[in-house]
Amino acid sequence: MLDLTINTDVARQILTGFIKSEVTRVGFSRAIINLSGGLDSALSCALAAEALGPENVLALRLPYRTSSPDSLEHAQLVIDRFNVRSETIDITKMVDPLIEHDPDMSNTRKGNIMARSRMIVLYDQSEAFRALPIGTSNKTEILLGYSTMWGDMASAINPIGDLYKTQVRQLSRALGIPAEIVDKPPSADLWVGQTDEGELGFTYEQVDKLLFLIVDQRYSAQECVEEGFDGAFVHSVVARVRRNQFKRMMPPIAKVSNRTIGYDFLYLRDWGT
Amino acid sequence: MRLNLALAQIATKLGDVEANLEKHLDFIKRAKEQKADLVIFPELSLTGYVVQDLVATVAHRPTEEDPVFKHLLKESEDLDLVIGFVDEDDRHRFYIASTYLSGGRVLHVHHKVYLPTYGLFDEGRFFAWGDRVRSFDTRFGRAGLLICEDFWHASPPYLLWLDGADLMLFSSASPGRGLTDREKLESARWVERVNQAYASMFTSFIVHCNRVGYEDGLHFWGGATVNDPNGELIARGPYFEEALTLVQLDLNQLRRTRARLPLLRDERTNLTMSELQRILRK
Numbered sequence: 001m002l003d004l005t006i007n008t009d010v011a012r013q014i015l016t017g018f019i020k021s022e023v024t025r026v027g028f029s030r031a032i033i034n035l036s037g038g039l040d041s042a043l044s045c046a047l048a049a050e051a052l053g054p055e056n057v058l059a060l061r062l063p064y065r066t067s068s069p070d071s072l073e074h075a076q077l078v079i080d081r082f083n084v085r086s087e088t089i090d091i092t093k094m095v096d097p098l099i100e101h102d103p104d105m106s107n108t109r110k111g112n113i114m115a116r117s118r119m120i121v122l123y124d125q126s127e128a129f130r131a132l133p134i135g136t137s138n139k140t141e142i143l144l145g146y147s148t149m150w151g152d153m154a155s156a157i158n159p160i161g162d163l164y165k166t167q168v169r170q171l172s173r174a175l176g177i178p179a180e181i182v183d184k185p186p187s188a189d190l191w192v193g194q195t196d197e198g199e200l201g202f203t204y205e206q207v208d209k210l211l212f213l214i215v216d217q218r219y220s221a222q223e224c225v226e227e228g229f230d231g232a233f234v235h236s237v238v239a240r241v242r243r244n245q246f247k248r249m250m251p252p253i254a255k256v257s258n259r260t261i262g263y264d265f266l267y268l269r270d271w272g273t
Numbered sequence: 274m275r276l277n278l279a280l281a282q283i284a285t286k287l288g289d290v291e292a293n294l295e296k297h298l299d300f301i302k303r304a305k306e307q308k309a310d311l312v313i314f315p316e317l318s319l320t321g322y323v324v325q326d327l328v329a330t331v332a333h334r335p336t337e338e339d340p341v342f343k344h345l346l347k348e349s350e351d352l353d354l355v356i357g358f359v360d361e362d363d364r365h366r367f368y369i370a371s372t373y374l375s376g377g378r379v380l381h382v383h384h385k386v387y388l389p390t391y392g393l394f395d396e397g398r399f400f401a402w403g404d405r406v407r408s409f410d411t412r413f414g415r416a417g418l419l420i421c422e423d424f425w426h427a428s429p430p431y432l433l434w435l436d437g438a439d440l441m442l443f444s445s446a447s448p449g450r451g452l453t454d455r456e457k458l459e460s461a462r463w464v465e466r467v468n469q470a471y472a473s474m475f476t477s478f479i480v481h482c483n484r485v486g487y488e489d490g491l492h493f494w495g496g497a498t499v500n501d502p503n504g505e506l507i508a509r510g511p512y513f514e515e516a517l518t519l520v521q522l523d524l525n526q527l528r529r530t531r532a533r534l535p536l537l538r539d540e541r542t543n544l545t546m547s548e549l550q551r552i553l554r555k
Contacts, residue, residue: 003453006454007452014449018490270488273286
């Protein structure tokens with residue numbers, strides 16, 4: 001029951017097909033990705049390169065002055081391994097003037113500014129390269145809300161958003177993403193020494209199994225405890241998922257007319273294509 | 274008697290009936306070149322699946338005056354066709370429909386009787402429920418049409434069987450889901466399992482054509498199949514890819530299987546009826 005193993009051949013076929021279909025049907029042939037040096041963006045990049053051809057994928061490296069040198073190097077490993085195009089733009093000069101305006105701001109605020117600056121570069125370069133931005137958020141972080149709205153969550157399509165982090169690892173290994181990236185501790189690298197698991201207070205291995213029971217298998221909190229999960233852990237994760245629902249939605253529109261976007265004006269994105 | 278069947282597992286453009294008609298005509302041409310007698314297309318093959326508020330704008334009537342069906346009816350003079358579409362009745366109710374065209378005529382229209390409205394599905398919001406399950410005669414014997422959720426319930430195939438169908442023609446737009454460590458998605462395994470069971474229990478041919486392609490984040494897994502009256506798989510289209518899969522059905526297999534295994538002969542419909550009446554009276 002608690003096995004999150006996926007068939008990576010099937011996943012690869014579905015996800016590359018998704019990228020190809022959803023990029024080309026709206027008249028594009030290219031994709032662009034913010035390559036952080038971490039695993040999620042490496043996987044999205046590898047899938048896009050396979051789907052569209054590496055010459056049609058532009059990987060952006062967007063370091064800030066405190067970014068770990070490893071992040072830049074690991075991004076380069078992915079660029080070299082999958083032979084995609086690349087561009088490096090330092091975001092320090094975008095970020096620092098805003099931080100200097102309020103030098104006492106929290107790490108969270110600074111991190112959000114960096115994530116949103118990278119979004120600005122991503123969308124600007126997408127226009128220059130005539131490409132659609134590919135998402136890099138996995139199911140675990142989307143459920144936990146461990147991401148910045150309109151920052152790293154921003155994309156046109158997301159091929160990996162229904163894969164838990166541990167499944168991202170499994171698929172990444174199958175696609176040949178270099179081991180140093182697969183095996184390193186996940187980090188948003190927004191400040192020195194930050195790691196996802198340190199900040200969240202639990203490991204992906206633990207929380208993925210719990211989320212799989214709650215979300216995919218529809219277990220109640222009580223049933224999760226009966227399966228051996230710590231009660232406090234279960235309740236904190238359930239609360240966290242609920243609290244972050246707003247991040248997973250378009251802003252609700254106040255209904256006054258007979259036909260309102262989001263409620264009774266219903267068309268898929270792929271309308272007419 | 275032999276039937277050359279073509280399973281056209283196509284991808285569609287969402288809401289672009291003209292483009293989808295062109296694709297139908299292209300697959301029909303290819304099927305003709307390969308001497309097919311009958312081509313079966315997936316559920317909502319003329320419209321795409323998640324039509325939502327497009328329902329009224331993509332609806333068509335299967336008549337000679339209709340700008341889409343006039344072409345398909347003409348093609349059906351050369352080979353029989355099963356087409357998926359949105360049907361609109363005289364009082365402007367819209368149905369998920371499947372029609373059998375032959376010899377330039379409409380032999381049968383089926384309106385989907387089970388509209389899944391749960392999980393990722395929202396059909397009951399946009400469509401009217403069909404209220405008939407009927408078999409009909411074709412030049413290959415008696416047949417029946419069902420659409421996707423119709424055969425997730427046991428009663429519609431059972432009714433077709435009792436109404437004389439030896440050839441069950443199922444069409445789907447089945448979104449792939451349930452990725453595990455297995456080679457097949459859970460949704461594909463479920464559908465293949467029940468179709469094999471129907472073929473075995475009803476000692477009939479079960480034909481299933483499922484679409485491929487993507488609509489937003491949904492994908493459709495294809496894998497069209499034919500099971501013979503022994504329950505054996507005799508054809509399968511590829512997963513995830515457009516394909517025209519040809520297979521020859523030896524219709525004499527019905528006689529050989531039923532001579533060995535007289536499940537149809539022994540079926541106690543009066544017992545079923547009397548027990549159903551008792552259950553419904555409760």
